[in-house]
Amino acid sequence: MFDILVYLYETYYRPDACPEPAALARKLSAVGFDDVEITEALDWLNGLTEMASAVDPFLESSGTRFYIAQEVDTLGSAAVGFIQFLELAGLLSAMQREIVIERALALDESPVTLGKLKIIVLMLLWSQGKEPDALMFDDLFGSDDEDAEPRLLH
Numbered sequence: 001m002f003d004i005l006v007y008l009y010e011t012y013y014r015p016d017a018c019p020e021p022a023a024l025a026r027k028l029s030a031v032g033f034d035d036v037e038i039t040e041a042l043d044w045l046n047g048l049t050e051m052a053s054a055v056d057p058f059l060e061s062s063g064t065r066f067y068i069a070q071e072v073d074t075l076g077s078a079a080v081g082f083i084q085f086l087e088l089a090g091l092l093s094a095m096q097r098e099i100v101i102e103r104a105l106a107l108d109e110s111p112v113t114l115g116k117l118k119i120i121v122l123m124l125l126w127s128q129g130k131e132p133d134a135l136m137f138d139d140l141f142g143s144d145d146e147d148a149e150p151r152l153l154h
Contacts, residue, residue: 002119004033004041008126015127021046027111047106048127065097076111077106086121091132099124 007028014020019027021042024058028038065087067080075083083100086092092100103120104112112120 001037002116004028004037005045005119005123007031007033008041009122014129015097016129023088042105042117044106045123045127048099048103048123051102052124052127062094065094071101071105074112075101075117076113078114079104079112079117082114082117092121096124096128141149 008018010106018024025035025038025042028041029035033041065084069074072080081093083097087094087097100120103124104117106118109116122132
């Protein structure tokens with residue numbers, strides 16, 4: 001599924017440039033993607049669209065986000081740390097953070113790898129028509145080594 005998401009990001013500059021789901025499924029199939037993966041990717045993108053459209057941009061939080069045990073278990077400490085890093089650096093809003101968490105939990109994987117979480121963040125920004133800034137771009141496409149030294153905010 002993530003190969004399809006990356007393909008969409010690289011192929012279609014904006015989400016509104018994507019064809020309708022049925023036509024997109026045919027194009028993805030013609031490129032060589034598996035039908036099951038295509039269905040999963042399109043369902044996941046549909047959930048992302050629903051979450052993003054349900055968010056009220058005027059309801060912004062400046063509070064601290066506490067993760068419940070299920071979220072920590074599913075996301076993993078590296079993913080939680082990366083989400084916090086992006087939010088503290090001002091690269092993700094509180095609403096964007098919640099969408100990222102919800103879409104990561106929708107994967108039914110435990111723990112979510114840092115590489116997949118980065119793709120989720122990238123797809124969120126893509127779906128909102130936003131381009132990652134230089135710092136975020138470096139973090140999203142940098143090393144996925146979860147054993148590396150953590151980055152510090154200064």
